[in-house]
Amino acid sequence: MARVVKVDRRDFLKVTGAAGAGLVLGFALPSGLVRATEPEAPFQPNAWLSIDSKGRVTVWVAKSEMGQGVRTSLPMILADELDADWSFVSFHPAIADPKYGNMGTGGSTSVRRSWAPLRTAGATARAMLVAAAAATWGVAPSACGTEKGRVIHAKTGRSLSYGELAGKAAGMAVPASAELKDPDRFTLIGKPLHRLDTPEKVDGKAIFGLDVRVPGMLHAAVLRCPVLGGKVKSFDADKTRAVKGVKHVVQIDSGVSVVAETTWAALKGREALSVVWDKGPNADLSSEAIHKMFEEKAKGRAAVARKDGRGLDALPEAAKKLEAVYEVPFLSHSPMEPMDCVARVEKGRCEIWAPTQNPQWAQGDIAKMLGISKKDVIVHTTLLGGGFGRRHLPDFVKEAVQTSKAVGSPVQVTWTREDDTRHGSFRPASYHVLKGGVDGKGHLSVLGHRVVAPSISEQLWPGSVKNGLDDSAVAGLIDMPYTIPNLLVEYVMANTPLPIIWWRSVYHSQNPFANECFIDELAAAGGRDPFEFRREMLAKDQRLKKVLELAAEKAGWGKPLPKGQGRGIACCPGFGSYVAQVAEVSVGKDGKVRVHRVTCAVDCGIVVNPDTVKAQMESAIVFGLSAALKEAITVKNGGIEQGNFDTYPMLRIDEMPRVDVHIVKSREAVGGIGEPGVPPSAPAVVNAIFAATGKRVRRLPVRPADLV
């Protein structure tokens, strides 16, 4: 059934245009859902489109493109309702503005949150084009249809292109309601269309933050204290100033900024700097101390996040009981493009070009820092060479702004790989205490999962965590998909001085790992098949059950494997989607894990672009495997021990397993796709290691020494 949505005319920012300008349409969420942030923009439009007299449709994309395909999927959503000719559709990145709503790109929300407003915007524009054609022909709008960028009057065979109609459509009244398509009538949504941004990514024309060039721009490198939270006490820049090409050396909040004619001169100048640091309170911080603190806190008081049945009080009655501790380390996001930013600070105004996931966060912070209005801070979001959560933070933007202000020129700040690894914000480490038992029939009867981890929310917004319970830190557990008669989920906030931020799939990268591995242990303790053991607990979560079954079926669960190989399974809901994976691994005599194949099943509701969904699953699996097998950030003497890719290794092509992705056909609401493929990868691999070797790994990354 087609759906009619009410269009609140007060929510249109403007409908303007003449024959030359065409139709420009701004569309907003219903006013009840929005909050005025600035008097000049009382509503928060989510999308813009324009159609010019040649019929070219431009869709403003207000989400950051970091590989997940929003510069294609978001235009697809709007263009489908518009019945646009896809070959006439292009995108335009939006600059930071409250009229676009929240532009933050994370939590796998881009398609989910843009779905309704973009569809409504497209449908409304289509209705206005139809009205314009109907008025031209003197017929009823209901007698007109649309197809591939044209309005058609079927009875007389007349038709007009959107380009021809754009001028007149701009003068049409905004309709009171817009009819949305029945999903069966989608023409673009659900098709594996080619990405609009791929061509420029194969010929060097794509502009990432590092590629921005502004007239008169200088290049800067910042020397920061190697100890977390340390500050500059004093510095001697004589040798730096002697380096050819170095123009300025200035102190900024994060350290000493060396400004030069080229990036290389800035880096060489930085190398010659001599700085005396005030190391601050963290000079003795070490991973061992953090580990000890986690261990201690795990024994202390915990906040109850969820209790079903009698919780752990039911443990004594279990026929088989198990206890285990799982641990995962701090991790770096390490996008291939390190942090960088271009800023031009002028009197009362600041222009920024940044590979940011959150241009409005940067805009707000910079406005405050410079004491100017947000509208005088113009933030252009460039392409992002990967983001994974790291680029929400505006720390690298502040460095460029402070440096530009200090030297009076546009400046590009470039972080080296070592800067990026050592001065990142990290995925929090965590420590998990698990207790559980199975009954005499081999069913899971009781489970307790205590998460000990730093709280991202508390660090970002001190005081925001009430009664010691950060719901987000127990994600994947507080919403446990399995029906378990007695369940206890607890959280112990264990903060550390390490800066932390969301890392692709956030706490879903930790909690389901420990939980899915422990579930596997319990299945084995009950003498059960790990797939069947999970399946019987998913009667109340049919969507997760279906992906679990599909992954098992496609992987040939239960069928023999070559000698030495083992299969592991894991599943996890999250971000509005459902994913299950089966990994096949073998372990060499040297303890080295080889992942041969990963079979993935995903239900993300209505699929916008199935090729993008597949690509995101492939990507998430590599991300998950890399964390499972290679990555760890450790601290010594208050500083991060890792630097470049030799000490912070990640998966390479010669370690890449075959990945098969199966998408469940679904008419459920659109789900997220950037993150939900990550959580099942590590537990599927670790469970497969057990199947192959009989060894349980309870600490990531998997170390060959654990397996010899």
Place this chain on the structure above:
Amino acid sequence: MAELKLMVNGTSRTVDVEPDTPLLWVLRDTVGLTGTKYGCGEGLCGSCTVLVDGEAVRSCVLPVGQAVGHKIVTIEGLSKDRSHPLQKAWIEDEVPQCGYCQSGQLLAAASLLERKPRPTDADIDEAMADVLCRCGTYQRIRRAIHRAAGEVSHGQGR
């Protein structure tokens, strides 16, 4: 500083830089070709890969002085119009995600196909293992190289 003559994508360029400056920064900051990317500065990730006399080289660790007198090809010079079989295959197979490492991937692959026009998976893994992709596009890289290799053997393109 020294005046150095470079041959980049078939065009002669004179640059006034220190001979020990890595080629990467000369290409990006002096010549103005930003398609070659910085990723690690130590020859560990391969994002900066360019061709020097047809061989894949990490431009972040190659002093520009050593590139004088050699033919340098960057992503901008792989073809004039995205017509290189690898570029066509990359688009067909939708290889790039964020796209940042892809110039390095493409040039490493171009060098591989020069040496081995019909590479096996093992050949691809060996040749491409030095080029990291954090988005994990590896499976598609393999497929696209095979696709491009097919096109090469059928004489379409180049």
